[in-house]
Structures are given as C-alpha cells and as structure tokens.
Amino acid sequence: GENVEQHPSTLSVQEGDSAVIKCTYSDSASNYFPWYKQELGKRPQLIIDIRSNVGEKKDQRIAVTLNKTAKHFSLHITETQPEDSAVYFCAASIHPGNTPLVFGKGTRLSVIA
Amino acid sequence: DARVTQTPRHKVTEMGQEVTMRCQPILGHNTVFWYRQTMMQGLELLAYFRNRAPLDDSGMPKDRFSAEMPDATLATLKIQPSEPRDSAVYFCASGSWTGNDEQYFGPGTRLTVT
Numbered sequence: 001g002e003n004v005e006q007h008p009s010t011l012s013v014q015e016g017d018s019a020v021i022k023c024t025y026s027d028s029a030s031n032y033f034p035w036y037k038q039e040l041g042k043r044p045q046l047i048i049d050i051r052s053n054v055g056e057k058k059d060q061r062i063a064v065t066l067n068k069t070a071k072h073f074s075l076h077i078t079e080t081q082p083e084d085s086a087v088y089f090c091a092a093s094i095h096p097g098n099t100p101l102v103f104g105k106g107t108r109l110s111v112i113a
Numbered sequence: 114d115a116r117v118t119q120t121p122r123h124k125v126t127e128m129g130q131e132v133t134m135r136c137q138p139i140l141g142h143n144t145v146f147w148y149r150q151t152m153m154q155g156l157e158l159l160a161y162f163r164n165r166a167p168l169d170d171s172g173m174p175k176d177r178f179s180a181e182m183p184d185a186t187l188a189t190l191k192i193q194p195s196e197p198r199d200s201a202v203y204f205c206a207s208g209s210w211t212g213n214d215e216q217y218f219g220p221g222t223r224l225t226v227t
Contacts, residue, residue, distance in 0.1 A: 034215065043204065043218040044156070089156060096215050097208030098144040098163060103156040 002027040004092050006104025013080050014112050021107045023090035024072045030092040033066060033073045034101070038087045047088075048075070049096065080111045115139045117219035119205050125225045131193040134222045136205030137186055145188045146206040146216065147180055156204070162188065163210065195226045 003026040013019050025033075031052035036044035050057045050064045050073065057064050061080075066073040077084055087108050091101040118137045126132055138145050147159040149172075160170035165182040173180065177199075179191045192199055205219040 043220050045218075046215050049215065097142075098210045100146060100158045100161055100169065101148075101156075101216060102158075105155045 002092055002102040004102050004104045006090050010108045012110045019077045019080055021075045021088055023104050025092040029094055032093050032096045034091050035075045036089045082111050082113050085111045117207050117217050119219035119222050123223045127227055129194040132195050134190045134203055136188040138207030139217055142207035142209050144208045147190050148204045150202045197226045200226050
C-alpha cells in the first residue's frame, strides 16, 4: 500500500522567511496530494491540494509543487507569519473525495516573531 | 456552510467500558472515513464506507472495534471493551464519489480511557 514520508518533523523560521516541507510517496497510482494545517485541538483543514496533471499550484503565500517521476511533492510558505504556526500534514490518495488519505507524520512549524 | 458533525466531542471512560462515537456526514456525501490520530502513529485510517457499504476496515482491531452506517446520515464507531491504548482523537470525514471535491473532516472525538 501507499507510504508517505514527510520531512522535517519540526521547523522553526523567523517571521517573514520562507518555509518548505517535503513529502515522498510510494504508490504511482496516487494522483491527489493535499496539504492540511492543524492547529492545537482542531480538525485538519485543507489549505491547498494538487492533482497529478499539474506540476505546481499557488494560492497567495502558499504553493505546492509535484514531481510525479520522482514521487515527491513540497509545500512552500512565503512571508511566514506567526499565525502560520501549526502542524502541517501532507497526504496522498487516488481520488480526493472517495478513497482514503495516507498521511505523512506531520511537520510542526513555528514562526518566531 | 455544510459540515461533518461528531458526537461526543470528548469522552473519558474507564478501561473495559463500551464507547460509541457518532458521525453525521455532509448531506449528499456517499463516502465516510474514520481516522484515528495519536502522537505516535499520526493520522491513520481505521475504516471507510461508500454508499453505506464497508470497503476497508483493515486498520481496525477487529476484536474490539466495529464500524457501521445504519443509514446515510449516521456512521458509528464502537469500541468494546475499551483499553488505555485506544486513547486518541477519532476523526470522521466525508467525501463524494462524483466530482473533484475534497474530504471534509469533522471536529473529532477526543477519547481518554483510564
């Protein structure tokens, strides 16, 4: 089955700097790659996703890149703000709405003001 | 704004007791997932249903966990008997077979077994 590896497990950046989180996956059948942000005690919230026919997607300060050949995808947050501090999870699945998500272990991002 | 709801939000119980968690998926969603989150294992799939039929429950300890969908508006996850290692946050999520919609997560049930 699918296996998703996520690095780093913790990341501290200065406010205004960029943060990059990387994930690799194993199943070439996966073609949906979402990123979730989870604040303490809250549910995971989708912040951006990418499908296998797209190499890069951007939404304001957040961008995701996908390399299907190498089976890896990355989250980029620019101009980080203290409210970006949270745990971020990458995931992979075959179809967004109706197949299970396989999650990475998460990255705890701390943005230092 | 349609949302997945879960009850209870918090549950503290003693080892050996039965625990039942409930989930109401978003109306019209035909796929329901149960995930468990722990510090050690992260977020992992326990079971999921499509059109109320179980498709995969390989993530559940079969001897003590059971998941059902009595109807399209209710999914249940039961633990009997509960053990301290079951302490975790249990999330329900729902999604749709049609279109390219995301999975929507409920607020979770935080279970503590003492």
